[in-house]
Amino acid sequence: MPKPIKITLAVLIGFAVWFIFATLANLVVRASLPGYVAAEPAAEFTLPMLVARLAVGALSSLAAGFACASIASADLAATRFLAIALVLFFLPIHYALWAQFPFWYHAVFLLSLAPLVLTGAWALRARGVNSAA
Secondary structure, eight states, X not given: OOHHHHHHHHHHHHHHHHHXXXXXXXXXXXXXXXXXXXXXXXXXXXXXXXXXXXXXXXXXXXXXXXXXXXHTTTOHHHHHHHHHHHHXXXXXXXXXXXXXXOHHHHHHHHHXXXXXXXXXXXXXXXXXXXXXX
């Protein structure tokens, strides 16, 4: 498969994995944290709820980076594109939600997004997957 197509496919799959993983993890959070479901409509989350949401984002980012790198045979270019795409996707969303969440929440989510995607890819490479494809 030509490299540009492989990179594009890897980025798209990584993006999809981020949202699938986040959706499934959010279901676990909703079932595990008392009061979470009631807090969702008005985004009136407690500190443990905010931390759980950040953990969901972190795990989703790791999974997306891992998936992207596995599709692209650990090609770092694909993972970099994915990291940039996710940051660009989430910037306007967090801007729109700025008043609903504390500054530190936005900062932690947005500043950790790209490094965690890259860490997910690194985890794949650390497992010995050949990056020459």
